[in-house]
Amino acid sequence: MMYDFTIVGAGIVGLSTAYKLSLKYPEARILVVEKENKVAAHQTGKNSGVIHSGIYYKPGSYKAKNCVDGRHQLVDFCKKHGVAIEICGKVIVAADESEVPKLKEIYERGLQNEIEGIELIDADRLNELEPYVQGVAAIHVPCSGIVDYAGMCRKLMGLLEEGNGEVRFNSAVSNISNKGDEVVIEAGGDKISTRFLINCAGLYSDHVARFAGIHSPVKIVPFKGEYYELKPEAEYLVNDLIYPLPNPEFPFLGVHFTRMALGGIECGPNAVFAFKREGYKKLSFNLKETTETFNFPGFWKMAKEHWRMGLDEYKRSFSKKAFVKGLQKLIPDVREEHLKVSPAGIRAMALQPNGEILDDFYFEVVDRQIHVLNAPSPAATAGLAIGDEIVKRVEANFTFQQSA
Template sequence: MEKTYDIIIVGGGIVGLATALKLKQQRPKTRLLVIEKEDEVAMHQTGHNSGVIHSGLYYKPGSLKATNCIRGYQMLIDFAEQEGIPYDLCGKIVVATRPEQVPILEGLYERGHQNGLTGFKMLDLAGMREYEPHVQGIKGFFVPQTGIINYKAVCEKYAEKVRELGGEIIFGQRVTGIQQGEKFSNVITEQSYHQTKLVINCAGLYSDKVAQFTQQDPIHLRIIPFRGEYFEIKPEKQHLVKNLIYPVPDPNFPFLGVHFTRMIGGGVEAGPNAVLAFRREGYKKLDIHAKELWQTLTWPGFQKVAAKYWQTGLGEMYRSFSKAAFTKALQELIPEIKESDLVPGGAGVRAQACDRDGGLLDDFSIIERPNAINVCNAPSPAATSSLSIGQTVAELALKRF
């Protein structure tokens, strides 16, 4: 053991690093350590997402997602401006392709107003084609606030600023346990252990496991990993998409459906689907971790989700193995797209918290313990919201000092 810290943050993704940055900005004398098991920042959820700056359109007014996304959006833009990180507020259109989607679309439009968004407008097909000439649909609307950015670059800058402010970041150390005492906890890694007054758990795909280290009773959440697979559009067909095109989401399922996203570094992605991953960091179809898969399949909440959404799940799995089926879903938005226009892209794994009763947590979840703060559910729009979530967690932490 080298020294004692005031706060140790487990996880070097965007939420952990944003929390570290806000802590050091608000209380510079805080002795702070970030422990990351990989060899660099943003190796999992943050580094595999599609780089969208979300406007706050989808989230229930007053929820942690809505308030943090709307506040975090402006904080992210300001940070990118100050630090010279490229971004583009290009806007997106949300498109209803079938009559039964129109009431959901109109509800989303109203929710955007409730969340304080301005400047967006309802469109007929001719109006949509002013933004996206190749789109097909019966009704839609334009959201000017949506943008694109490289979140790995954002993370690297957060880490740089944390170090400038005297915070420490160590890599290649996996946390294997936390021993709690009255005043201090020992955070144990495979290589050593570190003493701290407070642990902040931002472990993403393993947040439930780390949370379990910080309490006596069983945790009532489990992280269920869902893989999202992308295709990229061949360069000669990228003209079919100018910016971002989204479908109307299924209101019962916490995913946004396959969509088209122009990327800040060039190129256009199509996707993602949402299939159960057979391991928590399973980026390929055949990545399997028997113990993790068993823990998923035997979780009572997952069994209830599977019973309720088995048809949706089978459809997503079919699209995962059938490029033709994936293309057909994309053709609802852009009929001209062909299977031959798509080449395999990357994949990401989303940490979706599921409670024992089969509830897929839609909102951010922060659970406080005497010696710990656990960020147990931080799915999209956590990257957009990162500085706001970081500030929220930092304020909870600093109340204790």
């Protein structure tokens, strides 16, 4: 059997891509290969579950465009297909006067990115929206929301399988080669022939690219995000989504309070270097992966630049007290006994050899293959729009003919 398109990875990017290809080419045979036994097993199923508005991102970037477009598509998709979703809005808070200029910059950026309904609000209005938050001013972002991303992935898979699509689990891709006008993929002991391959392997996207002989200068460095959950008796402290001002040097949004679409309120995530790409426990370690990162010059350049912040994050990782201190900057009433540990997620951060973080979504197109080598936050929000980006690249670079 010859597939037309094979997508590696059943996270939101891979499934959205497969779905968009199935809409564009309804006759195409589409296969998604996934090494785990379910969809959304990694970043997509272990994230904050927030629908980002697009307010933070550099105007004109893929992140800005795809986040806004993807958000609109996501809302329509989830409403149409009964996926748990709520547009509850969020606040980004300036804790004191020194933070107000930065808050205004983010607001201006939001206007440039045409984010609907955003408003600069004072402490009184903030207090009406989130009575337990301490802050001197805030941005109210009414179009942000919460969603069940794993549920959305299951729906995407269902729609794919109703057509000519198929998702194959327990199938880890271990080699990729071009043979004439086909690509041969080795996955879970099978050989799969396909006309075109799309790599959406998230935390292992650089490895999968390497299997295909692509040595991109960009390396994935894993950053763990640890969460606590508010115990039910403390849930009154949070109505919806409460964010601090982000540190402009990092692509992370700072530890925040997030109401979840399926219930519960999470606090986090922090951002600590992970010694294993999919190691979610506190002391998870993989020698081969750690050595690989330590042999990458970009890692040490980044570490030299940001070691102080890295140490602070480790402190917060090992000390609940320090974590709570960070949260109290937003909600002074939150206390250690209000929190229980919640599962962590791990972000795929693409680092360049000069130590700079690759900020925007990044795709490499080679003969019959497209590799998504950077799809960090807000890629879950933007998933359906990233699928469109990939369809555009297929149309522009490949001659697609339905296989016999």
